[in-house]
Amino acid sequence: MCGIVGVLGNHEAAPILVEALKRLEYRGYDSAGIATVNNGTLRRRRAVGKLVNLSDLLVHEPLAGKSGIGHTRWATHGAPSVSNAHPHRAGAVAVVHNGIIENYKELRAELLNCGMEFRTETDTETVALMTERYLKEGLTPVDAAFTTLNQLEGAFALAFLFDGEEDLIIAARKGSPLAIGHGDGEMFVGSDAIALAPLTDRITYLEEGDRAVVTRAGAEIRNAQGDLVNRETKTIQIDAAQVDKAGHKHFMAKEIAEQPQVIAEAIRHYLPVEEDTVRLPGEVDFSQVDRLTMVACGTAYYACVTAKYWFEQIARLPVEVDIASEFRYREPPVPAKTLALFVSQSGETADTLAALRYCQEKADKILSVVNVPESSIARESDLALPIFAGPEIGVASTKAFTCQLTVLLALALKAACDRGHLSPEDMAGYATAIRGLPNVLSAALEQNEAIRQAAQKVSEARDVLFLGRGLMYPLALEGALKLKEISYIHAEAYASGELKHGPIALIDKNMPVVVLTPRDSLFDKSVSNMQEVLARKGKVLMISDQDGIDEAGDDVWCAIRMPKVKEALSPILYAIPAQLLAYHTAVAKGTDVDQPRNLAKSVTVE
Ligand code: F6R
Numbered sequence: 052m053c054g055i056v057g058v059l060g061n062h063e064a065a066p067i068l069v070e071a072l073k074r075l076e077y078r079g080y081d082s083a084g085i086a087t088v089n090n091g092t093l094r095r096r097r098a099v100g101k102l103v104n105l106s107d108l109l110v111h112e113p114l115a116g117k118s119g120i121g122h123t124r125w126a127t128h129g130a131p132s133v134s135n136a137h138p139h140r141a142g143a144v145a146v147v148h149n150g151i152i153e154n155y156k157e158l159r160a161e162l163l164n165c166g167m168e169f170r171t172e173t174d175t176e177t178v179a180l181m182t183e184r185y186l187k188e189g190l191t192p193v194d195a196a197f198t199t200l201n202q203l204e205g206a207f208a209l210a211f212l213f214d215g216e217e218d219l220i221i222a223a224r225k226g227s228p229l230a231i232g233h234g235d236g237e238m239f240v241g242s243d244a245i246a247l248a249p250l251t252d253r254i255t256y257l258e259e260g261d262r263a264v265v266t267r268a269g270a271e272i273r274n275a276q277g278d279l280v281n282r283e284t285k286t287i288q289i290d291a292a293q294v295d296k297a298g299h300k301h302f303m304a305k306e307i308a309e310q311p312q313v314i315a316e317a318i319r320h321y322l323p324v325e326e327d328t329v330r331l332p333g334e335v336d337f338s339q340v341d342r343l344t345m346v347a348c349g350t351a352y353y354a355c356v357t358a359k360y361w362f363e364q365i366a367r368l369p370v371e372v373d374i375a376s377e378f379r380y381r382e383p384p385v386p387a388k389t390l391a392l393f394v395s396q397s398g399e400t401a402d403t404l405a406a407l408r409y410c411q412e413k414a415d416k417i418l419s420v421v422n423v424p425e426s427s428i429a430r431e432s433d434l435a436l437p438i439f440a441g442p443e444i445g446v447a448s449t450k451a452f453t454c455q456l457t458v459l460l461a462l463a464l465k466a467a468c469d470r471g472h473l474s475p476e477d478m479a480g481y482a483t484a485i486r487g488l489p490n491v492l493s494a495a496l497e498q499n500e501a502i503r504q505a506a507q508k509v510s511e512a513r514d515v516l517f518l519g520r521g522l523m524y525p526l527a528l529e530g531a532l533k534l535k536e537i538s539y540i541h542a543e544a545y546a547s548g549e550l551k552h553g554p555i556a557l558i559d560k561n562m563p564v565v566v567l568t569p570r571d572s573l574f575d576k577s578v579s580n581m582q583e584v585l586a587r588k589g590k591v592l593m594i595s596d597q598d599g600i601d602e603a604g605d606d607v608w609c610a611i612r613m614p615k616v617k618e619a620l621s622p623i624l625y626a627i628p629a630q631l632l633a634y635h636t637a638v639a640k641g642t643d644v645d646q647p648r649n650l651a652k653s654v655t656v657e
Contacts, residue, residue: 052655053137053149054078054123055229056247057210057220057240059267064119069106071239071246072123074294076102077302077444078149078242079125079651082136085109086145086212087116093145093214097136101646120212120220120240122147125651128155129172139176141167141183143214144192148175149242150227151656153205178209186213193264196221197277200262206401206655210240220265224257227655228399228427231255231263231270233284238265244425245442248289255284256425285425294442301644303445303537307630308496310450311489314623316439317454318485321461327479329465333434335416337469341388343370344414346378346406348654350448350532351394351455354420356525357622358459365473365619366466375402376657378409385413392418394459396443396451397653398426405657407431420458422451436462445645446652447537449630452529453492456623460485484617488624494614495627502628505592505609506635509563510538516557516564517544517629518584520577523567526622530565530629537637537647547580558589563608565592565632567625570599571618578603594628 054075058064068085076083083105084097096114098104102123122137128151129135138145152158155174158181163169167180178199185195192213200209206226213219222229222240232239232247232254240263241247244254257263260275261282274280299305323330343362345355352374359370373383375393379402385391391414393407398421407428410417419432422440429435438454464481467473473481509515515534519527527544534542545554547566558564564584568577574595581603584591590608593600596615604610616624637644 052125054242055147057120060237065114068121072121075246077652081124081126081131083123084136085121086138087114087119088217089116091215118217120147120210128174134171139179141179144182145212146179150207151205218266223262229257244287255282306450311492313440315489317457327482329461337466340390345372345392346375347394348375350452353525353529354455361463375406379405389414394420396422398423398428446650491614502631503635510636510639512563515542518547519567520547520573522622533633558587560588564589569621
């Protein structure tokens with residue numbers, strides 16, 4: 052969701068703000084804007100569409116000043132338009148906001164009663180107008196902003212900039228992340244550390260309810276109760292190359308290609324070479340657990356559905372998996388001896404965080420599998436398991452998914468050992484196979500050209516079906532999600548066995564059907580379902596290994612060959628062709644791969 056940045060610097064702020072917004076553009080790209088204070092005067096520039104439109108505007112209408120705030124928007128209240136773009140200004144204050152002010156209607160009514168005028172359809176303008184009202188009543192900028200903040204409900208990260216104040220930004224966090232960056236005589240504010248990476252590596256993360264008075268001398272942070280608090284300043288390690296395309300056409304292509312390396316990193320942490328046991332960064336004893344509840348959204352949810360098979364089959368542990376937005380409002384009972392596990396790349400997804408908070412005090416232990424160790428979900432868990440994927444910039448999740456799967460598989464193996472369902476020999480067998488994954492994934496990536504050619508054909512389809520059985524079923528769901536989100540082709544996934552219970556009616560000579568079917572224990576069943584499609588002239592794109600293709604690939608539309616791998620590991624391997632198929636289809640269709648329409652990464656609103 053929207054990206055925020057702020058600078059109190061020693062150089063012109065506009066180019067720094069625009070560069071930082073580029074690194075935040077993955078959060079939203081409906082419109083963008085900046086405001087600066089120069090010689091005491093607050094001014095702003097805003098443009099609809101991608102950030103490049105704002106850059107172009109600034110060429111013709113530059114903004115001087117060494118202090119400023121900036122924003123890239125993912126629209127919630129009000130369509131993308133210049134008037135709805137941030138920063139929102141009311142008199143002497145400009146505000147940028149990520150999140151939703153839930154009580155904006157009441158606040159708006161109150162402000163209208165006071166004769167204040169609204170010019171936008173946004174909830175954020177309320178914040179600017181309230182602050183302006185308090186400034187007019189004679190409050191200082193800090194008091195005006197704090198008085199406003201005290202009345203806001205909902206989830207937000209906010210930054211305020213004031214006319215006449217060249218050494219002041221007020222930053223506040225409730226529900227949406229916000230980081231303060233410390234430079235030499237300069238200070239920065241950003242939605243995440245990535246935005247600030249080339250500016251500083253010294254970061255203070257605001258905690259829930261914190262407000263910071265930021266000047267070039269530093270940041271004075273108060274908690275929601277108004278008490279001065281000390282928040283740790285960390286030196287973070289995000290090298291600028293990690294947020295670079297490294298010669299690839301898209302971040303998504305780079306992130307798909309990176310999977311052998313990042314998975315190797317995850318394996319190094321969870322299955323150190325000298326041991327054949329799983330090493331976790333904290334204590335979990337699965338022998339004391341009767342049930343596992345897993346909750347997430349989108350791709351992370353499909354990682355959970357995959358892991359359900361592992362926990363149930365290998366560790367014999369009953370698992371419930373749910374979509375966070377359903378779980379949180381269903382208010383399910385959480386029986387004794389339940390371990391709750393939340394999976395999230397960003398660690399900030401609003402629904403997943405709310406589901407986690409629901410389980411606090413109810414579950415025996417809260418675990419999370421996250422890519423951002425400083426995220427809210429990580430911090431509010433009893434134990435956070437990092438996935439070591441590195442920054443994921445492409446909006447469509449790829450390397451985070453396979454790293455999530457790797458960590459979840461390691462966790463399932465730990466559960467199996469704790470519960471006495473895995474012998475040391477079998478555990479060693481898994482460890483060897485998992486350590487071989489980076490090589491196997493590299494071999495899968497070599498099928499890039501074959502998949503690109505298949506994607507040319509798929510790109511002409513209006514609808515696509517994905518089929519899989521067992522561990523391939525959740526992967527079929529993920530494959531369909533990837534395809535629809537970046538190529539805009541309608542795609543659905545079914546468990547192969549479900550096909551004849553309805554969806555088979557869709558099959559005709561125009562329907563590509565992607566069948567994910569390694570030569571595994573369910574292969575014969577899966578092939579029978581594939582034959583049902585072929586019999587109805589469906590175009591089968593079979594993804595299997597050499598044995599599977601030799602045995603059943605004769606009449607298919609096209610076949611993609613994967614290396615052989617231990618059965619339990621196949622979802623991690625088969626994610627590669629599913630991702631590449633979506634990627635090349637989107638490229639063939641000419642869509643915006645890294646920033647697909649209507650989407651944003653890090654969904655910090657419900
Ligand atoms: C799809 C995708 C989304 C995310 C979902 C959860 O490619 O990226 O479906 O998986 O929004 O996000 P996180 O993992 O950050 O909680």
